[in-house]
Amino acid sequence: MRILVIGSGAREHALLRALRRDPAVTDLFVAPGNAGTASLAQTCPVDIADPESVAGLAASLAVDLVVIGPEVPLVNGAADAVAARGIPVFGPSADAAQIEGSKAFAKDVMNVAGVPTSTAVTVTWPGEIEAALTECGSPYVVKDDGLAAGKGVVVTQDREVAVAHALAVLEAGHPVLVEEFLAGPEVSLFAVCDGTRAVPLLPAQDFKRLGDGDTGPNTGGMGAYAPLDWTPAGLVPQVQRDVLDPVLAEMAARGAAFSGLLYAGLVLTEDGPKVIEFNCRFGDPETQVVLELLDSPLGALLAAAADGDLTRVPAPVWKAGSAVTVVIAAENYPGIPVTGDPITGADQDGILHAGTAVRDGVVVSAGGRVLSATAAGTDLAAARTAAYALVDAVSLRGSQHRTDIAEAAAAGLVRVP
Ligand code: AMP
Numbered sequence: 001m002r003i004l005v006i007g008s009g010a011r012e013h014a015l016l017r018a019l020r021r022d023p024a025v026t027d028l029f030v031a032p033g034n035a036g037t038a039s040l041a042q043t044c045p046v047d048i049a050d051p052e053s054v055a056g057l058a059a060s061l062a063v064d065l066v067v068i069g070p071e072v073p074l075v076n077g078a079a080d081a082v083a084a085r086g087i088p089v090f091g092p093s094a095d096a097a098q099i100e101g102s103k104a105f106a107k108d109v110m111n112v113a114g115v116p117t118s119t120a121v122t123v124t125w126p127g128e129i130e131a132a133l134t135e136c137g138s139p140y141v142v143k144d145d146g147l148a149a150g151k152g153v154v155v156t157q158d159r160e161v162a163v164a165h166a167l168a169v170l171e172a173g174h175p176v177l178v179e180e181f182l183a184g185p186e187v188s189l190f191a192v193c194d195g196t197r198a199v200p201l202l203p204a205q206d207f208k209r210l211g212d213g214d215t216g217p218n219t220g221g222m223g224a225y226a227p228l229d230w231t232p233a234g235l236v237p238q239v240q241r242d243v244l245d246p247v248l249a250e251m252a253a254r255g256a257a258f259s260g261l262l263y264a265g266l267v268l269t270e271d272g273p274k275v276i277e278f279n280c281r282f283g284d285p286e287t288q289v290v291l292e293l294l295d296s297p298l299g300a301l302l303a304a305a306a307d308g309d310l311t312r313v314p315a316p317v318w319k320a321g322s323a324v325t326v327v328i329a330a331e332n333y334p335g336i337p338v339t340g341d342p343i344t345g346a347d348q349d350g351i352l353h354a355g356t357a358v359r360d361g362v363v364v365s366a367g368g369r370v371l372s373a374t375a376a377g378t379d380l381a382a383a384r385t386a387a388y389a390l391v392d393a394v395s396l397r398g399s400q401h402r403t404d405i406a407e408a409a410a411a412g413l414v415r416v417p
């Protein structure tokens, strides 16, 4: 198999590493890639936001499969453009990608399909904000309806902050979703989908806030670990039955069958698992830990999904033990990051690259999330030790990372209400 991976994050670096381990994969290409992916795949410069450029590249490389990492190309229709040229593609159509592209669309799908989720009110003009906040109550959850790289959500007890975020989103021309706050630990569950069937992967947990102890602003994700040994028995089959299967059926009924990776963001509340969001792609940084533990061929799995027939591959097999990833972010992230600084230690095995580039032969920072230090171990404590050893051997001026990734879970302190 010749495979083209679209994207430039640590998620794509992890996808390429896992694809390299699949004996059926002969050639790998990446667009646009980063400094770390160059040793695994041939780098192809292309504007990934433009569907025709992506499809043209796939055709010129004569690949057997295109795997699309980020949401922006998917929402723009990259999978449709690739499929229109008769090339198999792992990733949903633009219509199906609306499950991530519009939070109001996702809520509507869930409500029709009877999927447990928080109640939400869509606000389209400033006069509706106060009533929506009163209805949903404090802590206030205020979301940008559209794509915002994980930074469009504000969760706050401060009503003025909630109103200000809602006004800012409306001023930017987007609808606002005000939601009921869900209390409980979060779980990211990925499912590989072929349009009608969903094959769940290992549950993982992400750390969305910038600072230790879940403080500071929301980010794209500052670290992750898998598996989650504290989840109730039967969680994955329950989510398959109550969330994944009904959503796939409802999407197909709308003429927007979902093929690709369906990411269910769940909160395990005292009333059971409820969905806070769907993404239409692999999550970053959860992918780094989930794929670190995958012990069966990734290329064959993604190709079967792209061909609409997951029954032809066996269920994924997982390694024993745990994996942890710690994101190393640039100074000022999640604001406009400081870039262009030299990095040392980025060539260690287990350092997955995101915002990196090579300038004059030197690896430099080139984005907000710069590296993802990823390691496995016999248990969570061992995986944490190994991941933080990688972090300690990296140097990047002004960089930030959390010191408490997987700490509570390793100490047995995560509780489901
Ligand atoms: P989202 O982009 O929708 O995943 O939201 C980003 C983060 O905000 C989530 O990972 C949660 O930590 C938090 N969040 C979003 N919606 C809710 C909610 N209804 N209740 C509690 N926390 C939420």
Ligand code: GLY
Pocket: 150, 206, 220, 221, 279, 282, 283, 284, 285, 286
């Ligand atoms: N880790 C959260 C996301 O990928 O959206």
